[in-house]
Each structure stands twice: as structure tokens, then as C-alpha cells.
Amino acid sequence: MSIYSTGKNIISLFYALEKAVQVYDLRNDVVTGTAKKFGHILRTLLNIYPQVELVRYREYVFFNKQRLRFEIDGYASLQFIHDKMKQLRIRSLIILPGINEEELILLCLALKKNRDEFPSEFNAKRFAYVRIEYTDAEEETPDFLADGQRVKRIYFKALKVTKNLMNNLWKNQSVDVKSSKRVVHSLVNALSQDEFGLLALTAIKNFDEYTYNHSLNVGILALALAQRIGFSKKSLAKIGTAGILHDIGKVSIPRDLIYKPTRLSEQEWDILKHHSEYGVKQIIKTRGLDETGITSLIVAYQHHWNYDFSGYPFHGKETLQSTFAKIVRICDSYDAMTTARIYQPVPYIPSIAIRVIWKLSGQCFDPLLAKVFIQLLGLYPIGSCLEMSDSFVGLVIGQNEGYPTQPTVKIVATMQKDSIDGPIIDLSVDKGHKIIRAVYPQQYNINPADHLT
């Protein structure tokens, strides 16, 4: 079993024991049986690892440094453990070799206590094989994530590779397929370590020309969404590549049309719409027809197809849209809506774009994937600028799993447009603060990029 699936297993047994302790007498078979299973798997692990460690950080739970994903399977148990740790301000829970069923049951009993009682209860029991570290007011980054620059480096590297790739195609020069594969590989790794960090970078936009930045952002959003619904690594590599390449056909369209500063005429639109078909040919040329190439080809061709069979290129109902293309369809629309372009100088703010996705789900977008997408980004995605009930202005810097309307914000300005270095507030815990509405950050002279990197 991989460390990842072991982690999920641990979480589900932990959850089962916690539940059992709540419901049954401690001598009940359900309690002892679950404790036995839990103990067994822990001891097996402790043969290999010096300790078993669960860390909660920024809405994630890490099991021995591996982030556990909120996926379809095991969602409830992970959510429960996460919330428990958050509520009791537990930063890390460490289990040491020697652990026995008795201590596991005692631990689960202690966890029933509330935030104020828990520490003394825990100390009173004098655990020999369980250690707990608490979160300070300000969350510190766990050591293994301390290098926050890493994600940024990966993002910029990916941007550069995307740019080179498209540029070379534009100039009809050969492309470096290997480095573009590598980039997707490192994006997947980065995503599993710091999803927020990476998503925050997609929220900044316009580091470079629209087409490059957009292509990469769509790739990253698609990866994040695919990871949520449990894609294998191989499929992740496919969707990441396909996302980055979805608009590759634009390199076959005259540059002055792509960069035309005014609204496009009907005829010009028709030309632009051919980028789906051109994309197929570009991918054949550059990527060849291995599995990733084939997926990319399909996505390039189908990424403007709609759930209700409308969209271009025209298609009958006999060919179903591939899930890969459905994912890219959503991410593409979202990123396009939220990015400023020459003929769209004022983009949609993220929370409006999210509402549009919701509204058009079932029409343009697969309704299930749209739901997962909104679960991923929340109703106020990272980078959103919010007017708060206490007349401060906050910038969303993180999502809270399971609380799509209650993100974590950093207070960055007052309603009087004075910028301040305010506190970070988790709205899912700190119920005293309410969101009034989402606005353009420029209205308060805020540049989200200053706070998100």
C-alpha cells in the first residue's frame, strides 16, 4: 500500500474508533474490534517509520508529510478528523512505537472534549505513546512546507515552458516535448503539497501575455479538479498537458487577430473558432499520438463543446464529450472570465464567475463537475476581495473544506481605502465576521498579487 492509501486507511479507522467510542460502551466488540484494527495498522507502520504523524495545516491534513486529499472516498472521515483537529487547535498528532489499543481508546475519549477542556484532559491521562502539538494563534508553516518559494518557482518555470512551446510553434520551430512533460509532473507534485499556493498563483493572472498565462492556469485548474475526483497520476499527467495545450490551435491563427484590441467582427470570430480544429493538427505535429497526445487532441477539439450538445465545432449527439474536455471546458471558461484582456479590460470578479458557472451548469457545463469545481474554489475563490460586516476589506487567501461560503481572509484595507496589515480570519471558525459582498480589489487600491505570493 502506498503511503497515501495507508494515510487514508488510518484516517478512516481513526474516524471509526472515534464514532464507536461515542456510541458504544467501551467493552463493546465494536470498540475493541476497531481499536484492534487501528492498533494493528499503526504498529505495522511503526515498524517502518519512526513515528506516525498527522499534521493539519491550512485546511489540509498531512499524513507523514503526504497531504491527504478530500476525495469522493473517505471524504467524511477526513473531514471529521480535520475539523476535530481544527476545533481543538491540534497542529500535529504524533503516535510513537509502543502504541496500544488502550491508549487509542483513551485518546478518542479525550477528543470528545471541547477546546478548553481538551488540553488538561489530555495531560491528565499521561499518554506514553501519543504526543500532541497545538497551533499558535498564527499558523506556522510545517517544516516540510516551509519553502514557500518552491511552488512559485514551479509556476514560473511552467509559465516559461508554456510560453516557449507556443512561441516556437508560432514561429514554426521545433518544440521541447520533454520539458513540457516535466513541467506537468512538477505541477502535480506542487499541487499535492500546496494546492492553495498554486491556485493563488492562477488567481493573479497576467504575469505574461494572456494566451500563455491562460493556458497554464487552465492546466492547473484542470489538474486540481481532476485530483479531487481521484484521477490516477497518469491521468493527471494527461489532463495537465491537455489543459495547457487546449488553445494551442491559436498559434495557427494570425497574431494580429489574436491580439486585436477591439471587439471582433462576426467573421473574425468564425476564424477564431477554428482554433479547436487547428489545435488537433498542432497536437498531432508536436505531441504525436501517445496516450497524452490523444487526450490532448480530444480536449483541443472538444473544449468548446457544451453539455447540451451545442458549442463548436458543430457535432452531433453521437459523440459524447470526454470527461477531460468537460473539465477543461469549465476551467477554461472560469479563467477566461476572470482575466483582463485587451478587449475585456475589466474581468469578472471570481465570485461572479463562479455564479455564472453554477448558472450555466447543465447547459454549458457538466453539472457534477461544476459542483466539484465550486467545491474546489469556493464561492469566494482565493484572490477575492470582500467587504466585511465590520467595515474592513479582506482578501481571500484560503478555502475551508466543506465551507464554501466561509473562506479564510486576510484583512488588507478599511472601507475608507486605507491599506492595513490586518489579521487573518478563518470565517468558518470565527463566526463574528460576515461577508457583505465581493468587489473589485482595485476599488480599494488592493493588488491581490501583493498578498498572494
Added chain:
Amino acid sequence: MEIIVQDIIRQLIKSIKVIQLYGINHPSARQSYQPFFETLTGFLKNSGQIELAIEQYSISHDNQVIYQEREKDISIAFRLFRDGVRNIKITDGLEFDEMILFLEVMSQATREQDIALNLWECNFSHIDFYVIEEEDEDLNYELPVQEIKNIDLNAKLANIIVKEKLDMNEPIDLTLSEAELESLKTQMAHESREASLSVAISTLINFLQHDKSPEIIDSLTEMLAQCIDQHEFYNARLIVVSLNEYAKINAIDKYEKENIILDFKNFINTISDENLNQFLAFISLFSKKSLSYFIRLMPSVQRTERLEKLQDNVAYIAQSDYQPILIFLQSNNTDLIINTIAVLSRLDAEEIVGLLDPLCDYPRPEVRCSVIQAFEVFKQAARIAHFIGDEEAMVRIKAFQTLTVLNYPAIYNRLIARIKSRVFIDLELTEQKETFNCLVANGGQGLIKILKKMLFRWVLFGRKRYRITRKLAASALADINTDESRAILEQGMKKRNPTVKQACESALKQ
């Protein structure tokens, strides 16, 4: 310990080489990776893990070089090093499938393959590896400043909300029901490699209708190769037909080669029925050039119904011109002759009969039988009738069976004579039965009377031996199954002679 580790490396290198030569499924590959797996897991059980450090041309364990190869094209170390892999760690618990996957990746030696990436995609549970990151010189992107000038953003916001008809306070329910989760999983399950390939193919075929550029044609040709390689004959057929229809390209030509067609034997016995049908539809696109190769493929087909289907399809190819296979009629190989006859017999061409005449005396009875079968198709009862005097029982039986089906009353008197003859009693039961069946099928008006005679009155050669004739006659009467024949049998039931009684009784039961 070093000796075992060196052994492991030696077996690893050997397995990789064999896989590169023969492919992972070949028996000799299995012979080399099976012991590798055993040695490796045995080692892991004791030591928990094995950690290998990769240098440019060598692999070390515990700071000792255990492998060295400076020839870049064959050096495993170099291949790993080139792609940035610096360390590989295998831990106890390694599963067989993991090892297979690992060996498969390691044996992909081409320059385009990125081993680090391929290993990573495998998502191993018990194999860990460390890949260096390429450091990039200048990755400085300025933070973009987002200036919006002279626009009333509040109004803009309000505008957008109105334009999109949004209610910003409408609650959004993001819970996924069980059924929705299930449907999401099914959707994902449908994204198989095969499904993607099909979609890509139909997309490119769509293109082909208005775009006959070399990229499209080459891609379809490449996909055709993939399809054939992976036994996806539905798509293979689609590609060939489309290339022909829209681009006037003969894509099948390349595959009408002896070795390719003979290699079909590797799967023709094992693929599913559905896939076999797709395969047969696909080969009906082949030309007469391939006819002789298909005839030579036939002896490898083990299941009769599959062989017959193949013969049908090959006959379809031979329709326009069967000359290329006539040569096999002179072959020394009985299998080839028989299959050729089978194919010829499926052709709608009377002159085939004449071509088969010389084979009526062919020494091997199997060949004579297949000639009879072919004659049956062409309704050549008179020709078949010659075979009832054949020296081989199996040929005679075949002839009787065929004449039973064909209805050839001219044979009637000869059959009666045969049954009355002395030798008849000594024949195998099967032949006796088939003779009577043939008699019933071709019998004239006097048949019932003769059968009645055989049943009641015939005194042949000694008591014991005519019991069988009585039985056969009774059973023939039952087969005729008219009022008259049944009355005779019922009459027989009342006879005192026990053999008559028994014969009638069992005939009535049937």
C-alpha cells in the same frame, strides 16, 4: 550481503535486456524476471529495503559500485542519470505487478522516453526515487499591477450581475448525492485508453472528409498500426474504409504481408467472439494478394466454428479471383488442401466442381471427405454417390450423410442392395445407421413395405445378427412417422418374437 545485491543487479540487467528483445509477455522474459523477483523480495524481507545510488555510468549500493557500463546506449545507469534520477529505493512488500511495471519502464530505452516521468506516472507503493530538479537561471516574473482607469467599478459590477441575471445571494447546494457520486465514477471509468482512441479516430476521420493533408492521413495511418497492434479491429476497419473513401488511399496494402498475416495466429484462438467478428470484418478488406497467407494461417485455427468463419471471409476475398490459391490443391500438406477446398466450396462458381474431380481419388480420406463436402455445396449428388463404394468407412459415412441431406432418389436401389448384401451386417453401427437414414431420405413408395419385410420376415444369416437389421428397420419406420409406419410398429409390439418386440418398442419410444 554485497554478493546478493550484485546478484539482484545482475538479474535486473538481464531481465531488462530480455524484455527489450522479446517483450514483457514472452516466456523467456518471464524466465528471467521471475528469479529476479524472488531474489529481490527475499533480500527485502531480511533487510527491509534496498537503496541504489545512480551515478553517470554506475550504480552503487552502500558506497560500493555494483554496476558499471560506460556505453551510453546500453547503460542503465546512464539512462537513469540522464533523466535526473539519482536514487532508487525499493522497500519490503514489493508486489509482483509493481516489479513488472518497473521493468517495463526501465526497458523503454528510446531517447524520447523520459524514465523519470514514466516511473513517476506508475505511482509505485514500494519503489521510491529521487529526481533532481533542473534549476533555471532567470525565472523572475514581475508581479503584475492591475490598473483599471476611469471606470466606475461599482457600476460595472452591478452591470455584470444584471447582464448575467445573477442572484448573488442565491444559496448554492454543493452536496453530491450517492447517485451523483456513482455517476461521476462511471463517467471516469469510461475514459479508458480504448475509448479515447476511438474518439480521436472518429475526430480525425471527420477531418479527413474536408482536409486531406498529410498530417491527418499519417496520423490515421499511425492509429491504424496501433489498432492492429492492440487488436482493435473495429477501429482498424473504420480507418481503412475512411482512408479509402475520402482520400483514395489503400492503407491495407502494407499489412498484406506473409509474416503479418501468419502472426494473426497469436490471437485468433483467444480473442473474444465479438472481437473475432470485428477481426473478420476487418480482413474482408484485404485483397487477393493475401489469399495464400490466409490459407496458411488456417491450420493454426483450433476452433471449428472460428475456422469456418475465417473460411467464409477468405472466400469473400477470393470471390473475384481464386487463382492464387489453386496451387495449394497440388500441395503435399493435407491441411492446406482441405482448407483450400473449403474456401473454394464457398465460391459461387460451378467450374470449381471440375477442379475438384481429380481429388476424388486423393490418397488421404480426409481430403476425399472435404471433396464430398464441397460437392454437397454444389449439389453434385451423382458425384457423391461414387463415394458410397469408397474403401474408407469415414468417407462412405460422409457420403451417406451428404446424400441424406441432398435427396437423391437414384441411390435407393443401390442402398437396398447394400443392406441386403452379406457385408452390411459386419459394418460399424454408425455406418449402418447412416445407410438407413439415407434410405429413409431417398426412399420411394415401396420403402415402408421393404422395411416391414426386414422387420418381420427377413431371415438372414443366423439369429443373433439380424437383430440389428430389425432394429434399424424399426427405427427407420419411426423416422418416417406416418400412420402406416406407426401401425406396423404397433403391430410389431404384439409379436411373440422378442427381438421384433424390443425393436418396435424402442423405436416407438424415439
